[in-house]
Amino acid sequence: MKIVMGSDHAGFDLKNHLAEHLRSQGHEVIDVGAHSTESVDYPTYGAKAARTVASGEADRAILVCGTGQGIGMAANKVPGVRCAIVSDPYSAKLSREHNDANALAIGARVVGAGVAEDIIDIWTTTEFLGGRHGRRVSMLAELDSIEPGE
Ligand code: RB5
Numbered sequence: 001m002k003i004v005m006g007s008d009h010a011g012f013d014l015k016n017h018l019a020e021h022l023r024s025q026g027h028e029v030i031d032v033g034a035h036s037t038e039s040v041d042y043p044t045y046g047a048k049a050a051r052t053v054a055s056g057e058a059d060r061a062i063l064v065c066g067t068g069q070g071i072g073m074a075a076n077k078v079p080g081v082r083c084a085i086v087s088d089p090y091s092a093k094l095s096r097e098h099n100d101a102n103a104l105a106i107g108a109r110v111v112g113a114g115v116a117e118d119i120i121d122i123w124t125t126t127e128f129l130g131g132r133h134g135r136r137v138s139m140l141a142e143l144d145s146i147e148p149g150e
Contacts (some may be wrong), residue, residue: 001124004030004058006049007108008042008071011064014108014116018062021117027124030058046074046083046105053102054080061103062120072105079144082137084123087111092119096126098133099140 003022007015012034019029032048034040042065049061061083065071068085075083083103084095087110095101104123106116128137 001059002028002030002057003124004032004049004052004061005063006032006045006061006071007034007064008045008066009034009037009039010066011042011071011106011108012037014106014113015062015064017113018064018106018116018120022062022120022124025124042070043074046071047078050075050078050081050083050103054078059102060124062123063103063105064108064116065105066107066109068105068107068110072103075103075105080141082140086119086123087115089115089118089122092123093126096123097129098136100128100133100137 005015005019022029033045046063049063052058053061063071072083072085075081081103082099082101083105084101085105086092
């Protein structure tokens with residue numbers, strides 16, 4: 001798969017670690033930054049990575065900040081992106097099977113490198129189940145174009 005990765009300063013080291021892990025499995029990784037541990041703003045990198053998925057340039061996004069929360073929220077602002085903020089392998093699996101998550105956010109201050117590897121291994125190998133879940137995911141897509149107050 002072609003996987004775009006983004007982080008802020010807090011997620012920089014784990015992003016790099018996971019990028020190597022993914023490359024060693026044969027995935028192609030696009031790294032949109034951050035490129036150091038100098039303080040930066042997570043919305044910049046969450047949005048950059050999410051737009052890369054929304055445009056079709058990448059299949060999936062994996063994002064890392066301190067908690068996964070901020071960068072995941074940023075990604076979910078981009079229409080077409082369904083970002084799961086995950087700190088356990090079970091949620092990673094279900095975010096693929098039920099929600100067809102095309103982006104994953106992890107907190108570098110929440111999970112260690114070993115758990116993060118397990119999370120992305122499950123997330124990159126689990127298929128969407130479709131069926132009734134497909135209807136619900138289509139409903140999520142409809143929300144992308146709803147104006148406030150509708
Ligand atoms: C940065 O200190 C921190 O706020 C950020 O990495 C993230 O945890 C935000 O959600």
